Amino acid sequence: TTTPHIVVLGAGYAGMMTTKRLIQQLAPHEAQITLVNKHNYHYQTTWLHEVAAGTIDVNRSRIMISDVINTKRVHLVQDTVERIKADEKKVLLQNGELDYDYLVIGLGFEKATFGIPGMDEHAFSIQSVDTSRMIRDHIEYQFSRYKTEDNPSDDILTIIVGGAGFTGIEFVGELAERIPVLCKKYDIPRKKVKIINIEATPTILPNFDEELLEYAQRSLKARGVQFRLGTMIKEVKKDAVIVGDDMEEIKAGTFVWTGGVQANRIVGESGFELTKGKVNVDTMLRAPGHDDVFILGDCAWVMNKDTGRPYPPTAQIAIQEADVCAHNIKTMIQGGTLREFTFDDKGTVASLGGSEAMGTVFDGHKLYGLQAKVMKHVIDDRYLFLLGGPGLVLKKGKFRPF
Ligand code: FAD
Ligand code: NAD
Secondary structure, three states: OOOOEEEEEOOOHHHHHHHHHHHHHOOOOOOEEEEEEOOOEEEOHHHHHHHHHOOOOHHHHEEEHHHHOOOOOEEEEEOOEEEEEHHHOEEEEOOEEEEOOEEEEOOOEEEOOOOOOOHHHHOEEOOOHHHHHHHHHHHHHHHHHHHHOOOOOHHHHOEEEEOOOHHHHHHHHHHHHHHHHHHHHOOOOHHHOOEEEEOOOOOOOOOOOHHHHHHHHHHHHHOOEEEEOOOOEEEEEOOEEEEOOOOEEEEOOEEEEOOOEEEOHHHHHOOOOEEOOEEEOOOOOEEOOEEEEEEOHHHEEOEEOOOOEEOOOOHHHHHHHHHHHHHHHHHHHHOOOOOOOOOOOOEEEEEOOOOOEEEEEOOOEEEEHHHHHHHHHHHHHHHHHHHHHHHHHHHHOOOOOO
16 A cells, blocks of 8 residues: 555645644654645734734744755645645646645635625735735835825825724734834824724624723724724725715725635635535534545634534634644544544734733633733744744744733
8 A cells, every 4th residue: 555645735824733743643654745835935824914014024924834844754835726626636736736645725714805896906905925015015105105296195195994803903003003103214294194994893893802892992092093883895996995875985095904704715616515605624624525635724614513603713723623633634544533623712812013912811811901912922922832843932933022
């Protein structure tokens, strides 16, 4: 018999941690492992709002895959996945194809636009290192444009963020820190720059703890963020968004959409059965009808048996799923009992820019301000430690409180 071939698609949280665990649990003669990713680096999706605002350098948010994955053990393929042919156990790439015995899909998310006109053409989104860097550059370009045009309108400087979920809130928090720096750099008074966060529901962070969301809103307002709540975005134009039932037009030089995410469209296009755009995997994280295909992270719909609702798409869950997936592949190769996925919720902490943050940890204990910020850095550094040990924490970690 030949050595089974495990192919992992996507080097995000799910793909990286699965690969890491497979290396630890399987000897080279037991399995061949291939990791396919669009880039030769892994990025911290959870830091991309900072890249987009320009509060951290791009390189801080990314790690060369070969720095943390042993390339003698894992075959790295830098290519773009185009389609999965599960019936033929094949993956089609832009520049070739791969056969597998076991497949792990961790291709992550893309922006959900809900068919809103103009969204594809005119909205920026915080999706990858490349799209985030473009937001940073675009905002700075608007500042320099303002200084060189004859009679420029102040609207050029307005930044609208559409959606006040965690991504939108964390992003406006970073903008609140970044804009004063840009104002100084370009000699523009701070009051000329508007940061407007528009949200369809009556509150920011719908369904989150009320005290914490009030804290967040107060902190952001104090640093100049304006909120338009209960206001639905209906259309996006080149230099404006149209909102509400009366189709009010709000002009802006930058529009960033943080209104929701969906699974990478490749899973649906490859013929996997979808529930609200994601693959409804079994408790062992396998695709229906395909016991050799595991789907993790933002591509998977995993039911929480206690609430009867699916788990939200988070890095925390993707990392925990990777452990179960690696264990189950090992078990399928060596024999034994498969493990079911259960989520161990460690809480949610959101940064609000600078030394501000808030969140819940350990069964709902609330944290505010600097204490929450330190906790956020502990969470970030813990992941880096799991991925690359103390060396990676020293190189890319966030152990400083500011
Ligand atoms: P991803 O991390 O998105 O990784 C997917 C990988 O697949 C990427 O490396 C990508 O390059 C690669 N890829 C995609 N398409 C292809 C292709 N066709 N071919 C080859 N490679 C491909 N969650 C938390 O738990 N805590 C947080 O604090 C938090 N903060 C967040 C902040 C922001 C700004 C955002 C946007 C999200 C945040 N999330 C957070 C959510 C979290 O980032 C996602 O749930 C998580 O990234 C999902 O992990 P994943 O492994 O499924 O996919
Ligand atoms: P989300 O779906 O959580 O939030 C999107 C927001 O946009 C919602 O509040 C929604 O009401 C609003 N919206 C949708 N359509 C709109 C419209 N037409 N007009 C105005 N508002 C509209 O998306 P997200 O914030 O990108 O988060 C995605 C996932 O990533 C979530 O699971 C989230 O928990 C996770 N995340 C976690 C953290 C953290 O833990 N610190 C940070 C960022 C993201």
